[in-house]
Amino acid sequence: MTDPTADAVRRAVGAVIDPELRRPIAELDMLRDIAFADGIARVGIALTIVGCPAAQRIESDVRAAAASVPGVTAVDVAVGVMSPQERQALTERLRGGRAAREMPLGPGTLTRVIAVTSGKGGVGKSSVTANLAVALAARGLAVGLVDADVHGFSIPPLLGLVDADGAVPQPTRIDDLMLPPVAYGVKVISIGMFLRRGAGEAPLGAVAWRGPMLHRTVQQFLTDVYFGDLDVLLLDMPPGTGDVAISVGQLLPNADVLVVTTPQAAAADVAVRSGLVARQTGQRVVGVVENMAAMTLPDGTAFDLFGSGGGAAVAAALTDAGTPVPLLASVPLSPQLRADADAGVPAVVAHPEDPASIAIGRVADAIVAEPRGLSGRALPLRTR
Known part of the structure; x- marks a missing residue:
């Protein structure tokens, strides 16, 4: 006969969510012995790796969950680490039977993959991508973001993933899987997370790679990073039609x-x-976003620093017979959007009422309104 209070503690603690893997720790086999006597709940847990950055939060959440069970007056938490065999079993389970280095985002994926491209740099593509990712997460979607602009990576600072010394948090590694940092509900990976500053170097270092290294980096981001079950994966692409x-x-x-x-x-x-190069590879152009469009000045006049009509012209040029490409939004010039980007806080969070935030929200709404179809796709079911 098991103690009913110990069983209740096990259920409560097992429901605690690992902040990196975003799954209950019972499902991840992180629970160990649990006992209850004289009002004291003794709980054993095993972290995935030594020095797990989420260790304090997991222990705190476990302690709070156990303390919430009626009859528990004190909690004693013993923290250990998984054995190599347990860790290997976990990584295999996280892959869902997929072999290491195997692409999880093939034609049968349930994740909608959207590459955000531009013909040239300086059009605000990364700012749009970062804010769009956060806007999608705020609408309840599970969102990942790959900073595929390896030479000109800028996603980490745009999402506040840079400390006062210019350092970016590294992904947690579980054997050959990487767990991406999370910012504003978005799971993020960038080459900037793997660079270290040296004497005289600019913050976050620099990358000077040619085609093969660029290909390998993007491939590793897509195969070795554990994003879990995503609704949308955004890729912030480099400008132009080059190697990436x-x-x-x-x-x-x-x-x-x-x-x-x-x-x-x-x-x-x-x-x-x-857009034409993407279409040549079989990808589908789903829309155009015009950034830095005319802004309305305090006196009501429109200030069109970069002219007008470019977004509509691109949409028209990319429209095929029977396959329209819509202009999803015109994002006006916004000093607030720029200031929030410099501060590492997405404008859609800090100033949702700003005209630029509202326009980006319309792009998010358009994506939400067109979910990836499930017809003919196998639905993955987890079994224990």
């Missing part, structure tokens, strides 16, 4: 593409090319 665009086209031919441009004709002409 080709690699993503090969690795993710089923991805959708969102093209970002400014209203300026010179930017719009180049933006069309990024």
Whole structure:
């Protein structure tokens, strides 16, 4: 006969969510012996790795869960670490039977993959991507974000994943799986998380790689990072149609593409090319976002620093017969969006009433309104 209070403690503690893996610790086999006597609940847990960055939070949540059980007056938590065999079994279970280095985002995936592209740099693509990811997460979607702009990575600072010394948190490693840091509900991976500053170097270091290394990096982000069950995975692409665009086209031919441009004709002409190259690899262009559009000044006049009409021109140029490409939103120039980006706080969170935030919200709504179809797809079921 088991003690009913000990059973209640086990249920309460087992429901605690691992903040990195986002699953109950009972499901992850992190529970050990649990006993109850004289009002004291003794709980054993095993962390995935030595020095787990989430250790304090997990222990605190376990202690609080056990203390919430009626009859428990004190809690004693013993913290250990999984054995190599237990850790290997966990990584195999997390992969869902998929072999190491195997692409989890093939044509049968239930995750909608959206590559955010632009023809040239400086159009605000990364700012749009970061805010769009957070807006989607705020709408209840499970969202991942890959900073595929390896040479010009900027996603970590845009999402506040940089400390006062310029350091970016590294992913937690469980054997050959990497658990991405989470910011504003979005799971994020970037090459900036693996660089260290040296004497005289700019913050977050620099990358000077050619095609093979770029391809391998993007491939590892897609195969070795454990995002879990995602509704949407966004890729912040580098500008242009170079090595990374080709690699993503090969690795993710089923991805959708969102093209970002400014209203300026010179930017719009180049933006069309990024959409055409994506389409050549079989990817689908789902829309255009015009950034840095006209802003309304306090006196009510429109200030169109970069002209007008570029977004509509790109959408029209990418529209095929019977396959329209819509202009999803025109995001106006916004000093607040810029200031929030510098502060590492997405404007859609800090200032949702800003016209730029509202426009990005419309893009998020359009994505939510068009979920990835399930017809003909196998639904993965977890068994214990």
